[in-house]
Amino acid sequence: MPRMTGTVNCLQIAEIAGFTTIEDAGGNTETFILWFGSSIPSQLNAFTRVVHSMWVSVLREAHSNGKTVTITHPSGSAEILNIELG
């Protein structure tokens, strides 16, 4: 699985979608999907909501303190599978 390590440039949160933009050490940026298109809250289960909340916490921590995160995503897709802090 492809991975990208960098700082958090942007974190955009809405009920319908969440995105983050990561900038690597070389100045390359990429936008990733935290969640997308779930406009009816009942269609997201509680566990998924908790995972999303934890992702946002990790990204906020990284953004606030200038720490790096590593994003894992499928090849050819911007969907986030995993976020590591530090």
Place this chain on the structure above:
Amino acid sequence: MAGRQAVSWAETAKHFEESPVLSEFARPFPNLLGEKRTAIGGSFKQIAAALSKSKRTGAIQFTINDGRKVRQWCLAMTPSGCEVTETATERPDLEIVTDAQSWADIASGKLAVLEAFGLGKVRVCGSIELARVLARRLQR
């Protein structure tokens, strides 16, 4: 991820069209392919024509994987216009990465680029602002 596919795009698109930062990407592009859906190279000439009057400069790269090989087109936006070449540029300001079928759907107006992105069919690297310029120009 569970729940992502549960809501129709038509329903979702209404929400995105109200968003000041995402509305341009929620509407499908006009048909850039004409009758020959296989001639995807022609779509980049149409995009270059649409971008030629933009005052913005920069390089936009499209990386299209057709399953057998990866093809790349570079649109160089300069003050004198926009030129497209089937080459890779070392450091584009914006890179759109997708597969040939998804690009055919986007370029024919069947699939909104934001929907394709949300479905995990497109990656966007670089300047979102330049992507916004691209989307606005195509929808004029």
